[in-house]
Amino acid sequence: MADTAVAAPAAAPTVASSNPTASTGLGMRKNGKTWHAQKRAFRQTSFAKRMDQDKANKATKALEQEMKDEKEQERQRRIRAIKDKRKAKEEKERYAKMEEKMHRKLVERRKRREKRNKLLNS
Structure with missing residues (x-):
């Protein structure tokens, strides 16, 4: 009878070793589906690793934002250059129309005066 008692415990580990979840020492799955992978904790990484990951993500986001800002600028x-060109073109056309009606010297004098006023008001 002593031989059978020794043989019985030896048979149990062979059955447990064929079961993948039993070899990890976690025991039997609750639902009995031993062929599925064992579930793990939701957070597998350490706090320090997550903090490092967050730092890297923040640095990446900051770089992206900086690049977006540069692109927007x-x-x-x-846009400002295009608007300035349009404004200059309109002003030139306006002075051309004035030259048709008035003397060229008078138009130039008004240009200078308007330019002075723009600088004073800006």
Whole structure:
């Protein structure tokens, strides 16, 4: 009888070793589906690792934001340049119309005066 008692415990580990979840020492799955992978904790990474990851993410986001801001500034600069060109063209056309009706010297004098007033009012 002593031989059977020794043989019985030896047989149990062989059955447990064929079961993948039993080898981890976590015991039997509650639902009995031993062929599924064992579930793990939701947070598998340590706090320090997560903090490092957050720092890296924040640095990336900051870089992205900086690049977006630079792109927006360049866009605004181009828009401003286009508006300035249009304004200058309109002013030139206005002075051309004035030259048709008035003497050229008088138009130039008014240009200078308007330019002075713009600088004073700006």
